[in-house]
Amino acid sequence: MVTVSRPGLRERKKQRTRDALLHAALELFLAQGYERTTVDEIAEAVDVSQRTFFRYFAGKEEAVFFAQSVTEAQFLDAVRQRPSHEAPLEALRQAVLEVWDALGEVVGQLLPPELHLRVCRLIESTPALLATQLRRSAELEERLAEVIAEREGLDLDKDPRPRVAVAVFCGVLRVTKRLWSCGDDNSPASMRELTACHLDAVGPALAQKWRTG
Amino acid sequence: MVTVSRPGLRERKKQRTRDALLHAALELFLAQGYERTTVDEIAEAVDVSQRTFFRYFAGKEEAVFFAQSVTEAQFLDAVRQRPSHEAPLEALRQAVLEVWDALGEVVGQLLPPELHLRVCRLIESTPALLATQLRRSAELEERLAEVIAEREGLDLDKDPRPRVAVAVFCGVLRVTKRLWSCGDDNSPASMRELTACHLDAVGPALAQKWRTG
DNA sequence: AGGCTAGTGACAGCGTCTGACATTTGACAA
């Protein structure tokens, strides 16, 4: 009994196939565009039947958002574990910065960080993918609102503040992420700075007077 | 020359076909679901070839969002025409309430208001449609940000406030619309009230202390 | 009346995705 911890040959093989499909898919998407890449091409690159691809991924989209799922779940967890004395927006802010700092390690095990960034850009520039991205983000918002409501001991259907706070926060975050991923400086430091800057801009943006230069 | 204002027989015929396709599509979507409705069914209901449907609409989705386009354009116009002395958020708030009051008349000419509401609910409950809805909304946000920046004489790339303000506002609006369309009271009055309530909740939601009973 | 062109139908084809069935391959016990 030497193979106690090992997941067994079958499981390992499966993992390898999934991984090969994922990487082949992303490489092809980045090289020639999402729409111009067919499932047949991906399957052929891994030397597997088209049918097998659909047994691992519900469709081309699922391959694209595989890494995103990880960071989303991580963000949700980070919020849950913020100390409860923090105000909701403060907790959200700290959580997102946390996740961002750790992004390199966590995603890095699944995908090269540089590849991840290019996938983000691909999503932004492909309408169909952007649409799905936003829908996923909306689902995340709902779950975040639940977490916030629970933290504060509120009823999500009676007090609008959890949903409103999350909507505001995620809205700002979206603007930030878009600007950052499309910009020149793609360092984590630049992301921290932009995030902080935009969150600090919420107050002034809501103010009555913008023109008091 | 009696037919000066009339658009000509050809044009009228075209309009009638488009209208018939639109209505048939929406009826079928609502009756049996979006995904479970094929383009062939829609075409057959209007007694037209499948190919013709695609000459009027880029796809099934375009039919669903036909009415939405109208209200979006109207909202954008309303914001443009708000007096420039109003603060950005105030202008956005007034504009959306304006559009909402006039919605019955404008959309009503194209679709029965009650049908429009049911289409909204269909969108909310169909992932693929929700995704597209959100993407369209994101495009609208960008255009709104441009308008706000111009009103205030700002450079969109240097000052984050326009995008942030719009993101906050649209985020709140999205939460509001979703709750309203899924709720029981679908009166315009209820929409006004909810919108105002949620916008007023932004301040408190951003506050440090939520628990000061 | 007759030519021009927009609108249409019919058909073929590509790509995504699913269901059904047969085959292979790893897991496990006899």
Add this chain to the structure above:
DNA sequence: TTGTCAAATGTCAGACGCTGTCACTAGCCT
């Protein structure tokens, strides 16, 4: 080792969305 079971995969057929092409009809203009 061998046989059995279940999981993974391949193969095939087909539905559906969408596009290109080509010929034909019907409104339009002179």
